[in-house]
Amino acid sequence: MGIAALRAYFAPCGMGLGHIVRCEAVLRRLRELAEVDAYFATYSEGLAYAKGAGLKALEIPRMRLVMKTSGEIDVERTLCHITPRLPSIVAKQLAHDLKYMTLLRPDVVISDTRAVAILAAKLARLPCVCLLNQARVFVPRRKRMLRVSRLAEAGLLATLGEVWLLADEIFVPDYPEPFTISRMNLTAPDRMRRKMHLVGPILTKRPEELPGQEELKEELGFRPEDPLIFMPVTGMLEERPHFLKSMLRVLRDLTNHLQVVVSLGLPDKGERSLVNSPSFRVYYWVNDFYSYLKACDVVILRGGHGGITKCMAFGKPMLIVPPPSHTEKMVNAYRAKEVGVAEVLLQEEIYRERVKEALMSLLEEPSYREKLQLTRRLANRLDALGEIASSILRLAERS
Numbered sequence: 001m002g003i004a005a006l007r008a009y010f011a012p013c014g015m016g017l018g019h020i021v022r023c024e025a026v027l028r029r030l031r032e033l034a035e036v037d038a039y040f041a042t043y044s045e046g047l048a049y050a051k052g053a054g055l056k057a058l059e060i061p062r063m064r065l066v067m068k069t070s071g072e073i074d075v076e077r078t079l080c081h082i083t084p085r086l087p088s089i090v091a092k093q094l095a096h097d098l099k100y101m102t103l104l105r106p107d108v109v110i111s112d113t114r115a116v117a118i119l120a121a122k123l124a125r126l127p128c129v130c131l132l133n134q135a136r137v138f139v140p141r142r143k144r145m146l147r148v149s150r151l152a153e154a155g156l157l158a159t160l161g162e163v164w165l166l167a168d169e170i171f172v173p174d175y176p177e178p179f180t181i182s183r184m185n186l187t188a189p190d191r192m193r194r195k196m197h198l199v200g201p202i203l204t205k206r207p208e209e210l211p212g213q214e215e216l217k218e219e220l221g222f223r224p225e226d227p228l229i230f231m232p233v234t235g236m237l238e239e240r241p242h243f244l245k246s247m248l249r250v251l252r253d254l255t256n257h258l259q260v261v262v263s264l265g266l267p268d269k270g271e272r273s274l275v276n277s278p279s280f281r282v283y284y285w286v287n288d289f290y291s292y293l294k295a296c297d298v299v300i301l302r303g304g305h306g307g308i309t310k311c312m313a314f315g316k317p318m319l320i321v322p323p324p325s326h327t328e329k330m331v332n333a334y335r336a337k338e339v340g341v342a343e344v345l346l347q348e349e350i351y352r353e354r355v356k357e358a359l360m361s362l363l364e365e366p367s368y369r370e371k372l373q374l375t376r377r378l379a380n381r382l383d384a385l386g387e388i389a390s391s392i393l394r395l396a397e398r399s
Helices: 018-033 046-054 075-104 115-123 143-165 213-219 236-251 289-295 306-314 325-341 352-364 368-380 384-398
Strands: 007-012 038-043 057-059 108-112 129-131 169-172 197-198 227-234 261-262 273-276 280-283 299-300 318-320 342-344
Touching: 007 018, 007 075, 007 115, 007 384, 018 038, 018 046, 018 108, 018 129, 018 384, 038 046, 038 075, 046 057, 057 075, 057 306, 075 115, 108 115, 108 384, 115 129, 115 143, 129 384, 213 289, 227 289, 236 261, 236 280, 236 352, 261 289, 273 384, 289 306, 289 318, 299 306, 299 352, 306 318, 306 325, 306 368, 318 325, 318 352, 325 342, 342 352
Parallel strands: 007 038, 007 108, 038 057, 108 129, 129 169, 169 197, 227 261, 227 299, 261 280, 299 318, 318 342
Antiparallel strands: 273 280
C-alpha cells in the first residue's frame, strides 16, 4: 500500500462500548492491509475496554452525565453540571489530544463521535476520518427546563455540525434508505449531509462465515429445537442496574417456554458465568458475540446503533428497551420498529406478560423475517470496513 508502518490515532467516544468496539474493528481491517501502530485516546468504559483488550490506551478527561437510580439521564442536573464546566472540559480534552498527537505524530486520526479530537487533528494539521451515526443531539425535554433544553439542542447542532465538517471524510456505519436507522439522528444541513457516506454496518464476521443456526445452538450447549433469546447488555454502566434487575427477573420466569442467554457487557471480568442453568445463562461477557447472534432467534437490546445494525445484517428480530431520556437510543428503537424489524418496550413496561407477548410476536409473526431478509441481503453487498480502511490509507499516504 506504499506505507511501511501506519501510525493511527483512534479517538472513540468513551461512553459505552459501541464506539471503541467499532474502532477496534477498523484497526483489524487496517492490519490486513498494512502494518499499523495504533493508539486509542478515550475515557470511561472505552478506556477500560482498551486497556483490557491490550490496546495502547491514552486517557482523556471524561465528559460525565448525571444519572438517576432508574438509569435515566437526569436532564436538569446534567445541564446544570455540564454547562458551566463545558469550556474547561473541552479545553482539557483538547490539550490532552494535542499533547498526544504532538508526541506521537500519527499519520491519520480516526474520530468516532469525539468532536474535540477532530479539532485537535486540524490544529495539528493531520488528516482525519470521522465515524458518526449521530450528527444531531436531541436534548430530552422537561417542562422545568424546556427553554434551556431547546437552547442547548440548537447550540449543539450549530457547534457540532461545524466540527464534524472539519473531518476529511465522514462515514456513517448505517444502511442506505429505506433502512437507515439513524435517519432522524442525521438531521443536518445539506452541506454536511453531502459529505456523509452511508457505508453499511460494521461487521467483523458475516453470517455465511459461521455454522448453521441449529449447529451453533448445539455447540453452545442449547437445545436446537427451542427458541433462544440473546440479551447482550451495553451502554453506560449507570444505565444498567435498574434494567437488569427488572428484565432478568422476567426472563427467568419465561424459561419454561424459552432459552435465554445474557451477556452483562463486562469484558474486564472475562467469559465467566454468573448463572448457568440449562435454559437460563448469565455471563459477565461473551467472547464470540457473532456465534450467539447467529444461534439466537430474537435479540433484546437497549437501542445502541451498532447492535441494531448487526442484528439486521444477521436477520434477527429485536425487542428494544431504550434507556429513559436517552434520546439517541429512543430514536433508534422507534426507527427500527418503523422499518419493521423490532418491537419497542419502555423501561416501565418490563413485566412478564408484556415481555412475553412481545417476544412471541417477534418469534411467530412472519413480517419481521420478511423485512430482515431484505436487510440481510443488503448488508451482504456492503463493506463498511473495507471502505473506511481504504479511505484511511489514502489519507495517510497523502499526509
